[in-house]
Each structure stands twice: as C-alpha cells, then as structure tokens.
Amino acid sequence: TMKKVGEVVLLWLLILFIHNAAGEGYSPPGKPTNISCRSPEKETFTCWWKPGSDGGLPTTYALYYRKEGSQRVFECPDYKTAGKNSCFFSKNVTFVWVNYNITVVATNSRGRAFSDPVDIDVVYIVKPNPPEEVVVNVTEDKDWPFLQVSWKPPKMADTRSGWITLFYEVRLKLENKNKWEEVSAGQRKTLQIYSLRSGGTYEVQVRCKPDHGFWSEWSPSSRVKVPEYFPQERSMWILIVVFAAFILVIFIWMVYMNFHSVKRYLLPPVPGPKIKGIDKQFLKSGKSEDIFSSLVVSDFPPTTSNYEDFLVQYLEVYVPEERELIMDEGKDLQDDSFKTENSTCDNDSGRGSCDSHTLLTDKGGGDKEDGQQSDQEGSQAEADTKSQEEALEEELLACSHENLQSSNVSNEKEKVKSWPSLFSPLPQYSLSPVNRPNPPKTGQQHCLSDSLFTPNSMPSYFTQPGPSTRKGFRSNYWECSFDHKQSHPLHPQSAAHEHLQAQNDLNTAHVDYMGAPLDVHVLNVRPSEYVEVQRVSVEDGVLLHPVSPSQEDSRTLSHQTEDYSRVRVVNNDNGLLLLQRDAIEEEKSMCPYQEDVVSRASITPTLQNSATGINIALPILDEMAASGYIDTATMFGLPTH
Amino acid sequence: MQQKSEKRQLGQRRNRLRTCRTDKRTMAQRRISGGKLFITVVYLVAMCRAVPVNDLLDRASQRSDKMHSLSTLLTQEMDSHFPPYGRMQMPRPADCHTSALQTPNDKEQALQVSESDLMSLARSLLQAWVDPLAVLSTSAITLPHPSKSSISSKIQELQEHSKSLADGLDILSGKMGPSAQAISFLPYTGGTDLGQDRVTILNKFNFLLSCLRRDSHKIDSFLKVLRCRAAKLQPELC
Numbered sequence: 038t039m040k041k042v043g044e045v046v047l048l049w050l051l052i053l054f055i056h057n058a059a060g061e062g063y064s065p066p067g068k069p070t071n072i073s074c075r076s077p078e079k080e081t082f083t084c085w086w087k088p089g090s091d092g093g094l095p096t097t098y099a100l101y102y103r104k105e106g107s108q109r110v111f112e113c114p115d116y117k118t119a120g121k122n123s124c125f126f127s128k129n130v131t132f133v134w135v136n137y138n139i140t141v142v143a144t145n146s147r148g149r150a151f152s153d154p155v156d157i158d159v160v161y162i163v164k165p166n167p168p169e170e171v172v173v174n175v176t177e178d179k180d181w182p183f184l185q186v187s188w189k190p191p192k193m194a195d196t197r198s199g200w201i202t203l204f205y206e207v208r209l210k211l212e213n214k215n216k217w218e219e220v221s222a223g224q225r226k227t228l229q230i231y232s233l234r235s236g237g238t239y240e241v242q243v244r245c246k247p248d249h250g251f252w253s254e255w256s257p258s259s260r261v262k263v264p265e266y267f268p269q270e271r272s273m274w275i276l277i278v279v280f281a282a283f284i285l286v287i288f289i290w291m292v293y294m295n296f297h298s299v300k301r302y303l304l305p306p307v308p309g310p311k312i313k314g315i316d317k318q319f320l321k322s323g324k325s326e327d328i329f330s331s332l333v334v335s336d337f338p339p340t341t342s343n344y345e346d347f348l349v350q351y352l353e354v355y356v357p358e359e360r361e362l363i364m365d366e367g368k369d370l371q372d373d374s375f376k377t378e379n380s381t382c383d384n385d386s387g388r389g390s391c392d393s394h395t396l397l398t399d400k401g402g403g404d405k406e407d408g409q410q411s412d413q414e415g416s417q418a419e420a421d422t423k424s425q426e427e428a429l430e431e432e433l434l435a436c437s438h439e440n441l442q443s444s445n446v447s448n449e450k451e452k453v454k455s456w457p458s459l460f461s462p463l464p465q466y467s468l469s470p471v472n473r474p475n476p477p478k479t480g481q482q483h484c485l486s487d488s489l490f491t492p493n494s495m496p497s498y499f500t501q502p503g504p505s506t507r508k509g510f511r512s513n514y515w516e517c518s519f520d521h522k523q524s525h526p527l528h529p530q531s532a533a534h535e536h537l538q539a540q541n542d543l544n545t546a547h548v549d550y551m552g553a554p555l556d557v558h559v560l561n562v563r564p565s566e567y568v569e570v571q572r573v574s575v576e577d578g579v580l581l582h583p584v585s586p587s588q589e590d591s592r593t594l595s596h597q598t599e600d601y602s603r604v605r606v607v608n609n610d611n612g613l614l615l616l617q618r619d620a621i622e623e624e625k626s627m628c629p630y631q632e633d634v635v636s637r638a639s640i641t642p643t644l645q646n647s648a649t650g651i652n653i654a655l656p657i658l659d660e661m662a663a664s665g666y667i668d669t670a671t672m673f674g675l676p677t678h
Numbered sequence: 679m680q681q682k683s684e685k686r687q688l689g690q691r692r693n694r695l696r697t698c699r700t701d702k703r704t705m706a707q708r709r710i711s712g713g714k715l716f717i718t719v720v721y722l723v724a725m726c727r728a729v730p731v732n733d734l735l736d737r738a739s740q741r742s743d744k745m746h747s748l749s750t751l752l753t754q755e756m757d758s759h760f761p762p763y764g765r766m767q768m769p770r771p772a773d774c775h776t777s778a779l780q781t782p783n784d785k786e787q788a789l790q791v792s793e794s795d796l797m798s799l800a801r802s803l804l805q806a807w808v809d810p811l812a813v814l815s816t817s818a819i820t821l822p823h824p825s826k827s828s829i830s831s832k833i834q835e836l837q838e839h840s841k842s843l844a845d846g847l848d849i850l851s852g853k854m855g856p857s858a859q860a861i862s863f864l865p866y867t868g869g870t871d872l873g874q875d876r877v878t879i880l881n882k883f884n885f886l887l888s889c890l891r892r893d894s895h896k897i898d899s900f901l902k903v904l905r906c907r908a909a910k911l912q913p914e915l916c
Contacts, residue, residue, distance in 0.1 A: 080785050132783040134892055160895055199906025199916050200785050200899075224915060248743055248902070249750065249895065 064092035065148025069122075069141040072155045075164045075251075078193040079133060079201055082126050082159050083119040086141045086152065094145040100124040105136035133159045163250030166191035168205060168243040173261045182266050184209070184230040188243045188256070203245040206252075212238040212260070236265040734850050735905040736915075741843045742800075742898040748836050749891040755825050755832075756884055774889035775866050776806050781896055788899070793907055794851075794858040796900045801847050803893045804840060806864035811837050813870050814886055821883060822876045836890075843897075 067089020076082035088098060100113035113124035137159075141152040168188040175182050186207055194201045205222040211234060222228045222243075233239070239262075242255040292299060781799060782788035791799070815837060818830035851858035872882040906916035 128784070133785075134781065134896060135783060158892070160899075195785065197906065197916050198785075198789055199903040200788065202902055226914070248898070249746060 063094050063145075063147050064090075066090065066092045066094075066096040066143035066145045066150045068150040069098060069143050069152040072139060072141055072152060074137075074139070074155075074157050074162050076131070076159050076162050077164060077166050077191070078195065079160060079163050079247075080128050080193075080195075081131050082157075082162065083123055084113075084126070084139060084157075085119070085123045088122055089143060089150060091143075092145055092147055094147055096143050096145040098122060099142045099144065101140050101142065103138040104132070105138070131159055135159070161249070163201070163247045165194050165201070165203060165245050165247060165250070165253045167253045167256040168245050169256070171241065171243050171256050171259050173239070173241045173259045175261055175263055179264070179266055181231075182233060182263060184233065184239065184241070184261065184263075185227065186230065186241055186243070186259075187227045189226065190245065191253070194245075194247075202248040204248070205243060205245045207241065207243050208255070209239050209241045212240055233263045236263060238262045731850065731853055731908050732905075734846065734853075735901065735908050738843060738846050738850060739898065739901040739905045741839055741846065742894065742901050745836060745839045745843065746891070746894040746898045748832050748839070749887065749894045752829060752832050752836075753884070753887045753891050755829060756823070756880075756887060759824055773885075774892070775810070775868065776803060776864050776889065776893050779803065779806075779862055779864060788903060792857075793904055794855050796904050797847065797851050797854055797858040798860050798862070800897045800900045800904075801844070801851060801859075802862040802864060803897050804844050804847065805861050806866065807840060807890060807893060808844075809866045810868065810886060810890070811840060813866070813868065813872070814883070814890075816870070817872045817879070817883060822879065823883075 069086045069088050071087040072084055073086075074082050074084035084100065086098070086100070088096070098116075100116075101110050102113070103110050111130070114127060114130055115125040116123065118125040135158065137157050138154050139157065140154045143150040143152075169191055170187075170189040172187045174185040174187075176185055186209075188205070190196050190203055194203060196203050202224065204224055205226065206219060207222055207228050207230075208217040208219040209230060210217045220228060220230065238260060240258040240260055242258055244253045244255045246252045779799065779802060782791055811833065815830070815833045818826055818833050820826075821829060823829065848859075868882070868886070872886075873879040909915050
C-alpha cells in the first residue's frame, strides 16, 4: 500500500507537472489595435482591426458596438464578408448621422483583451470604390488626335439621387515614363486630353472622391496608342537642318570674301618705316654692301635744297625762349619732360605714325611738347619690338656718340634716364624718376653687347625686361661706352649738348641714310636732356659732321627730335636690326661693333664687319621699305638669324 | 472671395425675387387703369428675371458645402491641440440641441422625404444655429486655445455663410410651397457663457462644434438631394 500511495502521488505530481509545463508559454491575447472603418456608399460600412499577439493559443476576436444614446451593445453581424479581422455592417444595421462606439475583444483560453474604443460616424468615413468602365478613345481626327476618356461612377454609389456627390480625377502617363499627369474632371464623367505624343502609348486611370470623404483607389490602367499623326515632325527637322546649313554656307562665303578686311580688323597691321631706296630682294640676297650703297645718296650730305627729298614729313619746331634758359641753367629737365602731356597716341602698335600727326600739326609752340610726347610715347612703348629696337638704336647712337664725345657719369645718368623709353618695350614702363638711378648701380663693367646679347637677354629683348635689367643694360652700355670711349668729364650741360650733338650727328647720319626721321627717333628716346636740346633747327638734321658748334642749337635738336619721333619706327628698326645682329652673332664687346655699325650708319661707306648684322637688318628694312608697315608678326620673326 | 461673390450674387438674386414678388402683389392689388397696368406688367416682367430653381439650389448646396468644410476644419483645429482624452470627456452628440428634430437616418428614409420637408428640415437646422454661432463667435475671442484667432475667423465666416444661405433658402422655399416654409423651432438653451474654467470651456466648445459639424452635413446632404431631384435639365450633374 505504501508503494501504491507513492506511485499515485508520483503520478499526480507528474500529471500536475506536465500540465503546468504545458501551460507555460501561453498567455492572454494581445490587445487588438488600429481599428479603421470605411463606407463605400454611405449605406454600409466595414471595420478592420489589427490583432495583437495570440498568446500561443487560438484566439477569437469579437467586435462590439454601441450606438449613441443607447447603452445596448451589439455584436458585429458579419465577420466574413470583408475578410479576416474585419466586420461588415450591412444596410440594416447602418445608420447615418449616428455615432458608433466600437470595441474589439480578443479572447483565448488564457484571457481576454479589449481594444481601445473608437467613435465613428458613417458619413465621415466615406471612401468610394474606383470609377468603373473607364473607356479611352483616340478620336478620329487624324491631324490632331486627342484622347476621349469616359467612365462611370462605382456601382454602389448612388449619385443619381444625390445621396453621394462624387468628384473625379483622371491621370495619364506615357507607358515608359514614370511621371503621371493629373487632370481634375469635377463632377463630369468625360474628359478630353490634348497635346499627345505622336505614336506614344498612354495609360489612363480614374479615381473619385465624395464631397466630404476620402479618395478612392485608382481604377485599373487603360492603355491606348496614339497614331503617328505628326510625320511632318521629322521632315520639319530636315528642313531646319538644310536651312541652317545654307545659312552657314553663306556665312562662310561672306567671311571668305572679306577675309582680308576681317583679318585687318582682328590683326591690325603695324605701320612700319618707309625707307626709300631699299630693295627688299636686295636685302634678302645678303649683299649688304650693295644695299648700303643703295642707301647712299650720291649727293650726300644733302644740301638744304634736297631736304624735302629725305624728309618724309617735314616739321618745323618752334622753341620757346624759356626752355633754352632752363637748359642753360642745367635744371633737371627730366621733370619737365615728364610733365609733358601724354601723347595722344596709345600703345597700339599700328598707330606708330600718330606721333607724326601730332608733330606735324603742332608746329610752332608745340615743339617741346611734341618732343616730350615723343618721349612719352617712347616711354609708353607702343610696340614691343619697336621700342626695343629704339632702345638698342639709342644705345647704339649713344655709344657711337660716346666715341665721339666723352660723357661723364651725370650724362650717363641722364642718358640712362632717356634710355628707359628705349628699353621699355612694354607699356608698363614709364619714364619716372625711379628709373633715374644710376647705372653704376649695376656695377657691371662689360659692354653693352654682353649685357644685351647674353643668351638670356636675347629673349628678354623681345620681352619686357625688368627695370633693373634695363638699368643694368644701360649702365653696362654706358660703362662700356665709357670705357671704350674714354669719355672725359664734361659739364652736364656741355656733355648733354655734346651727347646730343653726337646723337645729332648720328641722327644726321641716319637721316642721311634713312631720312630725317632717324634723327627724330634717336632724340625721342632721350628724356629730359633731350627735351632741353630738342630745340634743334632743321638744318641740323641735315648736317653730316658729328659735332659742330652749330649743332648746339637747341632748336635743331628739338627739331631733330620731332623728326626723330616721327620716323621713330624706322629708326628703331634700323637700329634694332643692326644691334641685334651684332649681339646675336658675335659675343665680343659690342662697343666696337656698335661703333662700326654706327659709323656705317654715319655714312661711312666702309662696312667693316657685321655684314651679317646688316643682313639681318636688311630683310626687315626691306619689308618695311616695301610696305611702309611692319607686321607685328613679321617683326617678331626678324631676330632669327 | 469666390464665396463672397457667390453669396452676394445669390443674395442679390433672392432680393430681386423678393422685391419682384412683393411688387407683383402690390401691383395686383391696386386697381389701375388698363394702359398703365399693361405698361406696369411689362415693366415688371422685364424687371423680374426668372432665376431657375436649379441654379438657386446649386448655389445653395455650394454654400452649405462650404459651411460643412469650415466646421470640419474647426473640429480638426480644436483637436490638434487636445489629446483624445478631451474628446472622451465630451458629452455625447445625442445631447445636441437639435437632436429633437426628426431627420432621416439612412438613405431610404432620406429619399422618401418630400422636397418640401427636406427644405423645411434644412431651414430649421439652419435657423437653430444662428444663436449658438453667435455664442461661439464671442467665446472664440477669449478661447484658451493657441489657434483661437484662426478659429474665431472661421466662425465668423460660418456666420456669414449661414446668413446668406438662410436668405437664399427663404427664396427657394417660397417657390416650393408653404410646407417648405415651415420652420421647426429649436432653441438653444446653452446660454451665452460656455463655462468658467478652461477645461469646461474647451469641452463645451468642442461639443458645440461637433454638433455643428453634423448639422451642417445634414443641411448639405438635404440640399444636394434636392438639387438632384430638381436637376431634370442637367442630368449629368447627378
């Protein structure tokens, strides 16, 4: 019996244990949530809920509702019609303008769960079915077809009696696109859609909404294909292309016809020097002696009667009295020179002859200003190569002048001052006192050629050398000339005079060869000092001898300066060419060469050396002589030897 | 703007109708010489342009639609700042001061009501809200609610619509017969004061708005049913 009792107890315990073990993991159901109700036609409505956890046990759901003003509780009449977890209220149990208080209860063997109650009024939850029988037609009009969309209200919605008022909306899109276009149709049941894509396929959908309610779902898509009604589209493009091509051809033809004028407009030619008696072909042939011989005029030095022959443009310079006084006093005329008004010409290389205009018109009282203007112009450096050439030529002249005359340091300074215009090929350079610093600064004792024609400096010749470079250049030049020339100290005034005279000589020489313009050019480069001495009478330009007391006439100088400025271009080219050639080819001290060259320029028929240099110069001269213009491009190409 | 212009037009037309009718009666009562009478009649006919009932009903239903939209917005605006707890504490809509009025509860009932009765119901409901709207309007100014200015402006707009609609319905009911002109008297007994404390005031306000929302929907529904019944010339509308 003890055993039996024990077994029974054990059995009970086992049963209890198993029972308990089986019972663990089950729990009451979770609360149903998200009760939402909808009525499609304001006559019936359906409520859905979201069940909670079922607690592991089979759970049943029940919906209970109460109508306002009554405590009576009803249960959902239909759980099936609307699907799972739903309750369908038929017409019999649906009342409008009555509040329903709805609660869903979840029940399982472990317990029950009540949802939160929801108050609804049927008239506020209307969501109709989508419109039906959506028909989309493409009209018969072949030229401009459009879509005719028609539909019917959903069956259940009674719009005929006015119980429900529906508003419709249509949307359509091309089949392969993603963007829908929506069109409101109001209460109408048809709609026309225009502006269709030719040959495109459209999808059309319709939906509706009651006056106070929710939008329905979109109806199923209705597809329709629009016929190709616009083949002209392609032909139109063809027409447009042909027309555009035609216009393009005409345009090209016009440009071709006016090519030269267009080219002249875009790349204005640079006026160059006109050199009488220079044969271009002759220059190319390389027979420098013959060329120079052509330059040599039989009746050189020209007498005053032949003056007009040499002068391209004749200027009379009027020198006021004051200037002479100032010059005598030795004031710093540079300031004056710098005070001169700016020339009316700009840096445009093609207007190098503008100087001449100014000078020509400014007879009498304008001599000094003209000369200053020419200086200014030189300082403004209209053309890169031209100014550079001018500078070189100036130096050349100065060097040669140095040979003739000795100049002291002060002269150098002044000359250096004048040089800036020469050495500043680019507009930025300006004759300023800053440029006055003494060349001795550089401390270089080699000749101009060295400084000028070092390989590095060669490119800089055509580029804008820095002011320091220029100064160095000048200083070198001066030093060189100084060394070579063994200049003796002179009074600034006299030195200037002498310098000027020498330059005058040179200028005259140039004038003889090239015409008066050369003188003008050389003088133009000199600043203040130049200004002082600018008053040179015309006759000086004609004089052959380098130095003569008569040449000290300021008038002459000024006159020469004016002339000089006019023909500056020519002079520059000439001087440039010569100098360049020497620099390029021979790296010896250029001073002697310069002298030689200058001497050559000074009418000495003997061409001692640098025939090559002349060769270089000649082509340029030839071109210039031929056309009277210097193409910037050509100018730049000249240096090549 | 559109509402105002429509309202004005409707009011003008109704005024004209009223004037026209009054004039007609006056003229008919007087004994005037034949010639003068003839001329007067011609003049009156020219003056009285017959406004079709369809058109009037259409405009009336548009007005009522607007009213209901406004009241819906109002309730939403009130609820936006109050959790549902406030709604639960609200008295049931069955206690609306217009609940005494017997109105159809489903579509079949509604479609069986005659046009005159429908019009009478609409007019009665409309008339019943004149006073409560005034109370709401004055209370909205000092309402302890963040959007009280917006609420106040909407209530004022509601009042204007209500007045204009009432005028229009007067004219309409005059065309429909004496039974359409009968108005059930539904007095508002809530008093001018909504309460003393904030909660009471807000609750009362919410309650009134919910009643208004339902009643405006009723009016709108009745008028739209009437519109479709009268729209024999425009079947596409219904």
